[in-house]
Amino acid sequence: QAKSINMGEFKLTAYCPCEACSEGYGRHTHSGKTARSDHTIAVDTDVIDMGSKVKIGKKIYTAEDVGGKVNGDHIDILFDTHEEVEEFGTKHKNVKVIRKTKHKKKHTKKRKKKRK
Numbered sequence: 001q002a003k004s005i006n007m008g009e010f011k012l013t014a015y016c017p018c019e020a021c022s023e024g025y026g027r028h029t030h031s032g033k034t035a036r037s038d039h040t041i042a043v044d045t046d047v048i049d050m051g052s053k054v055k056i057g058k059k060i061y062t063a064e065d066v067g068g069k070v071n072g073d074h075i076d077i078l079f080d081t082h083e084e085v086e087e088f089g090t091k092h093k094n095v096k097v098i099r100k101t102k103h104k105k106k107h108t109k110k111r112k113k114k115r116k
Contacts, residue, residue, distance in 0.1 A: 002099065011074045012093055037084075044066070047073065
């Protein structure tokens with residue numbers, strides 16, 4: 001079961017593996033994962049924890065990267081091509097962080113063995 005935390009409105013930008021966008025990192029991310037479109041986002045880790053699942057619109061992304069220009073309420077979404085980056089531009093949307101709720105374990109008493 002997952003619970004979401006409304007983080008409010010964020011500035012959304014886009015990046016791709018090209019030299020200009022990725023500052024030479026390509027698909028290498030801060031988390032060590034390989035960046036994938038429709039999956040990887042760059043975040044400010046003071047705002048969103050690395051590895052968090054983040055819902056933007058109807059899509060869920062994973063915070064796997066950081067960016068030099070990604071500060072505060074700003075998320076950079078990975079796309080495969082620079083053309084897609086330019087088409088995306090800059091947007092402002094509501095963002096939610098998905099948190100998994102921990103299932104409470106039922107406390108069971110251990111039965112004492114009867115002595116014979």
